[in-house]
Amino acid sequence: MRLSAFSLMALSLTVPEIAQAQEMLFRLPAACEVGRTCFIQHYVDHDTSPGSQDYRCGTLTYDGHDGTDIRLPTTAAQKAGIDVLAAADGKVLRTRDSMEDISVSGRGRESVENTECGNGALVDHGHGWQTQYCHMAKDSLAVKPGDTVKAGDRIGRIGLSGATEFPHLHFTVRKDGEVVDPFTSGPASQACGAGQQASLWEPSVQSALAYQAGSVLNKGFAPGPVTMEAIESGASEQNTPTTSSPALVAFVRAIGLKGGDVQVLTLFDTDGKPIAQNKAPPLDRDKAQWMMFAGIKQPAGGFRPGLYRAIYRVERDGKPAIEQAFGISLRL
Structure with a gap:
């Protein structure tokens, strides 16, 4: 599912010159251990047809999915609290923090129409780079529009709000408004397996984020x-x-x-x-x-x-x- 940068009142902000495009690197945006306390459920969809393929031409995505889903193993883990962290230095543009943590499976996707992201935040990193954090827990956001954040700062907690059936963080990267896959540094429109696979993840987390086909x-x-x-x-x-x-x-x-x-x-x-x-x-x-x-x-x-x-x-x-x-x- 493509999650638009949810429409809230726009603010006039002066974004600092934080990083050149070619130097953009991201930290893991969740305070968890991949493969033990959290897992990658879905990657960005690189198939522009009605089909779907992740960046390795695998099946760990679905049609139109525009981000990386970092899933918690149980709702008990979600209720215990896992922090969502700023992936890089930036300035908060927009937030939402009022939606209930309820699986969409029982109430229908029409109940979250136009608010599919649930509780979330949009952060601008300069030079056209933005990151979006979705499905956070109600009343968990620690930032507000206009705040400056450093990489690793707490933004909120992983929740179950918006268009989701399981607790996870949906993390989207955009450059000049176009979705970018942080595992390849290329746009979502780029065919899987094409071009150089240059990760945008910091070296410290790249091994933990190695592709797992199940x-x-x-x-x-x-x-x-x-x-x-x-x-x-x-x-x-x-x-x-x-x-x-x-x-x-x-x-x-x-x-x-x-x-x-x-x-x-x-x-x-x-x-x-x-x-x-x-x-x-x-x-x-x-x-x-x-x-x-x-x-x-x-x-x-x-x-x-x-x-x-x-x-x-x-x-x-x-x-x-x-x-x-x-x-x-x-x-x-």
Whole structure:
């Protein structure tokens, strides 16, 4: 979805000469660790047709998407508070801070028409460069129009406002009004894989932002059946199994899966013996997210104390694409 620089009252501002275009570099605009406490869900769409392709010609985007989505693993993580940070020095042009943190899935996108960005901020960095920060939490903004910010200054907190179904920061970069992909330094209209892939991210964060064609968003163990709602809320992480639980269930939620991917989740006992396995049929199409679990009911006398492990594997085009191992020590 293209999120316009939301229309609020414009201010006459003198923007400082902050950086030359060729010197523009951005910090990670969120106070989180990519791959652990936050994940890249979507990139800029580089396909000008009704289709969609990210900068690596992959599927981690959708038609018309004009920014980078930095997603939190659960709504519990969002409520705990993750700061949104200024990506570079600049001056705040416009803000919004009054929209509720409610998923659009239950109320319809028409309810946020013309306010799709939700609570957000627009920052001018000089020389035609601007950054936009969307979907922040209500009443979390720490800046107002006219404020000068330094890179790393707190702007607000990641929220669930506007046109979104999950807590994330939608971060957009523009140069002279045109969307630029910070992973390539080129415009969104540039075909994927074309030209020099010169990142606009600071060197300190480039390795953390290395392209991942799919990731495990959540993983863990539960004492019974698991739902997508329980994973999203964080409730599934709070109910820890014990040796007397009615069941032992390993679960994962992955993002960025492709049509044809084959997923296998295997649960192993304390001796390393497989005791449950879920092998899903090949995916019929690309999936933004997918949840699966494998488990067994409590045996007579309860589960043996000790370390139980699970391994989640994704095979893509006949080759390993994702592998994640995790475990739990069951106690009496």
